[in-house]
Each structure stands twice: as structure tokens, then as C-alpha cells.
Amino acid sequence: MPLMQWDESMSVHVDALDVQHQQLISLINEAYDALQRHDEHHMTTLISKMTDYAHMHFAVEENLLKKHGYQDLEGHRFQHSQFIQDVTNFRKSQFDRTNLSQIFVYLSRWLKAHILEEDRKYIPYMPQPKTESEIGDDDSE
Numbered sequence: 001m002p003l004m005q006w007d008e009s010m011s012v013h014v015d016a017l018d019v020q021h022q023q024l025i026s027l028i029n030e031a032y033d034a035l036q037r038h039d040e041h042h043m044t045t046l047i048s049k050m051t052d053y054a055h056m057h058f059a060v061e062e063n064l065l066k067k068h069g070y071q072d073l074e075g076h077r078f079q080h081s082q083f084i085q086d087v088t089n090f091r092k093s094q095f096d097r098t099n100l101s102q103i104f105v106y107l108s109r110w111l112k113a114h115i116l117e118e119d120r121k122y123i124p125y126m127p128q129p130k131t132e133s134e135i136g137d138d139d140s141e
């Protein structure tokens with residue numbers, strides 16, 4: 001049973017960002033799974049991969065918000081920096097081995113709440129989603 005799962009209610013109606021959110025969730029799940037299997041080496045590698053991916057994803061998202069004139073870009077940026085800070089603290093805490101699985105629960109809840117409550121606020125600022133019939137025959141962008 002994965003720690004968290006992406007579902008349609010988390011869609012921000014931008015395919016590229018949905019895919020990145022899914023990838024972040026999958027990396028957190030894989031790292032948590034490694035922890036459950038006591039494979040700390042793999043867990044550390046996955047957390048490092050997840051952190052790099054989060055940096056990339058947040059930059060892509062922030063650039064899009066800027067491009068489309070999102071009103072609370074600074075507030076959103078601050079939230080992203082908090083996540084990075086939390087993950088950094090988490091990576092430090094690996095050394096004293098405190099509540100590792102609780103930290104995973106915290107990170108997964110943070111990410112889900114962020115997508116549902118903060119990311120979804122930018123939907124109206126983004127270009128309109130494509131209709132079913134347009135998907136597959138659009139080669140713009």
C-alpha cells in the first residue's frame with residue numbers, strides 16, 4: 001500500500017505539472033517503501049532524488065505562475081521553500097533516526113495539502129485545459 005496516491009481531485013489541469021506531482025508522489029512512496037524494507041541506503045538515494053526533483057518542479061511551477069501573472073507568487077514560493085527546508089531538516093534527522101516514518105507521513109500530507117489547497121488556486125490563471133478531442137493532435141508548445 002503506497003503512502004499516498006495521486007487522483008483526479010489533485011489535478012491542476014496542466015498535464016506537465018500533474019505528471020511532475022505524480023513523479024514527486026512516486027519518489028516519496030518509493031523512499032518510504034525502502035524505509036519499510038530497512039534499506040536505508042536506497043531510501044537516502046531516493047530522498048536525494050526526490051529533493052532534486054522537487055527543486056526542478058518548484059522552479060517550473062513558479063516560472064509558469066510568473067508567466068501567467070499569478071497574484072500570490074511570493075506566498076507560493078515561500079511554501080515551496082518551506083518544503084525544501086523541511087526535507088533538508090529531515091535529511092539531517094536521518095542521522096539521529098528519530099521518527100523516520102512519521103516524517104514521511106508529514107511530507108506526504110504536506111504535499112497533498114499543498115496540491116489540493118495551494119496549487120489548485122492557480123488553475124484559473126493557467127491556459128484553459130484541452131478538451132478530449134484536442135488531446136493527441138496538438139503539437140504546439
Ligand SMILES: [Fe+2]
Nearest residue numbers: 061114118119
Ligand atoms: Fe506548488
